[in-house]
Amino acid sequence: MQNTNVALRFVDLENKMSLDEYNFEHFRTKHLLSDAKATVEERGIKPGEMAPDFELPRVGGGSLRLSELRGKPVILHFGSFS
Amino acid sequence: MRRNWNDEVEFVDVVIRQAHPRPGVPTYHSFEQKMHDAESYKREDNIAWTVLVDDLPGMTHQVYGGLADPTYIIDQEGRVAFYSMWTHAPMLHTSLEMLRAQGWRGVVGGGVDKTPHVAAAITDGWKGLRRGLPQSLIDIETAAPTTGISTWLGFQLRPLTAPLTLRAKPLPASAKISLGVGAAALLFLGAKALTRDRSGYGSDRRRTKVRPRKVR
Numbered sequence: 001m002q003n004t005n006v007a008l009r010f011v012d013l014e015n016k017m018s019l020d021e022y023n024f025e026h027f028r029t030k031h032l033l034s035d036a037k038a039t040v041e042e043r044g045i046k047p048g049e050m051a052p053d054f055e056l057p058r059v060g061g062g063s064l065r066l067s068e069l070r071g072k073p074v075i076l077h078f079g080s081f082s
Numbered sequence: 083m084r085r086n087w088n089d090e091v092e093f094v095d096v097v098i099r100q101a102h103p104r105p106g107v108p109t110y111h112s113f114e115q116k117m118h119d120a121e122s123y124k125r126e127d128n129i130a131w132t133v134l135v136d137d138l139p140g141m142t143h144q145v146y147g148g149l150a151d152p153t154y155i156i157d158q159e160g161r162v163a164f165y166s167m168w169t170h171a172p173m174l175h176t177s178l179e180m181l182r183a184q185g186w187r188g189v190v191g192g193g194v195d196k197t198p199h200v201a202a203a204i205t206d207g208w209k210g211l212r213r214g215l216p217q218s219l220i221d222i223e224t225a226a227p228t229t230g231i232s233t234w235l236g237f238q239l240r241p242l243t244a245p246l247t248l249r250a251k252p253l254p255a256s257a258k259i260s261l262g263v264g265a266a267a268l269l270f271l272g273a274k275a276l277t278r279d280r281s282g283y284g285s286d287r288r289r290t291k292v293r294p295r296k297v298r
Binding site: 006007009010013022027028031032035038039042043044045046047052054057058059063064067069071078079080081082 | 148224
């Protein structure tokens with residue numbers, strides 16, 4: 001059974017990137033290929049699985065834990081400023 | 083999309099790494115930089131819903147697949163109902179309708195959409211890229227030639243194309259048929275024009291035709 005917490009899942013994550021790899025200085029072809037590979041492999045949380053819980057700081061102050069929203073459907077989007 | 087679902091669904095955005103690092107802030111070296119950009123993102127894009135900021139190693143983002151622009155629909159029990167790997171609003175709209183019909187529980191629409199919805203990215207991608215100019219454009223043109231220019235062009239054509247490429251709901255069947263007929267007509271006319279040019283006849287022959295003189 002998969003862990004239902006992001007921090008625990010991260011420890012065992014395959015294809016995990018180091019801090020420098022993740023925060024790259026230049027966008028390169030390898031990043032494009034990595035996204036393509038991740039798409040083909042359907043990397044991420046599988047449908048039907050519990051969404052791993054996390055608590056993150058919120059813009060405007062405070063923080064939010066995903067599990068606090070249980071009882072209502074959630075649209076969870078990941079995006080970059082640039 | 084939020085306008086259509088605000089009463090029934092919670093919207094959460096998570097700000098991830100810089101997709102296209104820029105001069106001044108080539109990449110995030112501190113959480114404060116990331117929070118600063120997240121505040122700008124919320125303000126500049128008029129985001130009225132919750133914006134969270136992932137940590138510097140992108141732990142949450144990486145666990146959730148690490149893709150550039152994914153969206154999950156999570157059902158009311160906290161399970162993944164649908165995974166749009168390259169966020170596509172019409173697909174999410176349809177999935178939410180299915181989820182509502184199921185009482186907001188379970189997997190919908192096969193669970194995953196892996197299609198990279200390129201048209202939406204070309205229309206809207208410049209918004210992000212222009213924040214990192216000129217480095218973002220140089221980088222993306224180096225990584226995938228013509229992508230940056232296409233995105234710029236797509237943004238210029240946005241007033242024309244956005245109703246199609248950035249729509250929040252799927253196109254009605256009648257609109258799909260009209261578009262299909264229009265595309266077929268354009269293809270037909272294009273093919274006809276090409277055939278005429280290659281035959282060596284047509285307009286040139288008509289122009290050189292000798293008309294008989296009138297006898298007075």
